[in-house]
Amino acid sequence: MSKKLLLNFVLIAALVFALTGCKAAQQSAMNAKTTLSSVAVVSFAVNNYGAFGSNGAINPALLDSVMPQLLKKTEAILGEKVVVKPAASFVADQGYRELSIGQAKSGLFTPKIDGNVLPSFSEKRNDIVKGVLQAETAKQLCQRLGVDAVVLVYSEWGIDSGKFVPTMKALTKNCFAMYSKDGRKLFYARKDMRGAKVIGGAFAGIHINEDTIDQWVDAYSKSAEIILKKHI
Numbered sequence: 001m002s003k004k005l006l007l008n009f010v011l012i013a014a015l016v017f018a019l020t021g022c023k024a025a026q027q028s029a030m031n032a033k034t035t036l037s038s039v040a041v042v043s044f045a046v047n048n049y050g051a052f053g054s055n056g057a058i059n060p061a062l063l064d065s066v067m068p069q070l071l072k073k074t075e076a077i078l079g080e081k082v083v084v085k086p087a088a089s090f091v092a093d094q095g096y097r098e099l100s101i102g103q104a105k106s107g108l109f110t111p112k113i114d115g116n117v118l119p120s121f122s123e124k125r126n127d128i129v130k131g132v133l134q135a136e137t138a139k140q141l142c143q144r145l146g147v148d149a150v151v152l153v154y155s156e157w158g159i160d161s162g163k164f165v166p167t168m169k170a171l172t173k174n175c176f177a178m179y180s181k182d183g184r185k186l187f188y189a190r191k192d193m194r195g196a197k198v199i200g201g202a203f204a205g206i207h208i209n210e211d212t213i214d215q216w217v218d219a220y221s222k223s224a225e226i227i228l229k230k231h232i
Contacts, residue, residue: 035148036082036148036149036180036186036232037082037083037148038082038083038084038085038146038147038148038149039078039082039083039084039085039147039148039149039150039151039178039232040084040085040086040087040090040141040145040147040149040150040151041071041074041075041078041084041087041118041150041151041152041153042087042096042118042121042141042145042150042151042152043100043110043118043119043120043121043128043152043153044067044070044071044074044087044110044111044118044152044153045104045108045109045110045120045128045153045154045155046063046067046070046108046109046110046154046155046156046157047107047108047109047154047155047156047157048060048063048107048109048157049156049157049158055107056157056158056159057159057206057208058157058208058213058216059208060109062208062209062210062213063109063157063213064109064112065213066213066216066217067109067110067111067112068111068112068113069217070111070155070217070220070221071087071111071113071118073217073220073221073224074151074153074224074228075087077221077224077225077228077229078151078228078232080229081228081229081232082148082232085145085146085147087111087113087118088113088114090144090145091113091114091116091117091118092114092116093144095144096141096144096145097119099121099137099140099141099144100119100120100121101119101120101121101122101123102119102120103117103119103120104117104119104120104128105120105123105125105128108120108125108128121133121134121137121152128152128154129154129156129175130175130177130188131152131154131175131176131177131185131188132177133150133152133177133179133185135179135183135184136183138150138179138180138181138183138184139181139182139183141179142179142180142181143181147181148180148181149178149179149180149181149186150178150179151176151177151178151228152176152177152178152179153174153175153176153224154174154175155172155173155174155175155220156172156173156174157170157171157172157216157220158171158172158173159171159199159200159206160194166201167198167200167201168198168199168200168201168206169194169195169196169197169198169199169215170194170195170199170212170215170216170219171192171193171194171195171219172192172193172194172195172216172219172220172223173190173192174190174191174192174193174220174223174224174227175188175189175190176188176189176190176191176224176227176228176231178231178232186231187231189227189230189231190227191223191226191227192223193219193220193222193223194219195215195216195218195219196215196218196219197212197215199212199215
């Protein structure tokens with residue numbers, strides 16, 4: 001066999017292998033959709049983002065006040081596709097909490113339900129952003145909660161300034177991860193979304209209050225709708 005023919009053969013074999021791998025991955029995702037019947041949101045963190053690690057412009061008390069709303073909205077979106085075990089039903093469960101590291105890293109906001117905060121599953125901020133969960137922990141969580149999969153959410157809230165028109169809008173960067181009861185990561189996806197309304201300008205200041213916090217809530221909710229409905 002000539003070198004040219006051998007090279008062509010190798011290239012064709014590599015292409016077939018790559019296509020087979022893609023098809024297998026697609027089939028795995030399809031199987032996850034068809035077999036998934038119940039889920040639980042086990043972790044939810046919002047970062048009040050400021051430049052260079054500083055706190056953002058949103059009042060912490062205001063952000064805390066909308067955290068339960070964000071969790072319920074996420075569960076409602078999931079509930080349109082599968083059965084959801086509400087976080088309110090297990091947030092105080094000792095077995096569930098023992099699988100976590102406890103309270104989320106300082107600077108992150110989490111939903112509080114009847115005095116219990118939804119815990120975190122990583123000390124490392126980058127792992128929280130990326131929705132990293134150990135396979136064995138995912139298995140134990142699913143078994144403990146009696147669900148087919150668990151969901152982790154991270155959302156970063158900041159302010160976006162217009163490029164040509166000096167206006168300010170809410171900005172959310174939203175990350176979602178899901179793990180199955182056999183420890184597999186079913187998906188990880190990110191969707192950035194801006195609020196629809198102007199909340200300030202270059203010379204008018206930025207107005208963040210009870211009347212404008214819905215711009216972050218709505219932007220997050222739209223992202224959750226897009227990502228979760230796509231993957232479930």
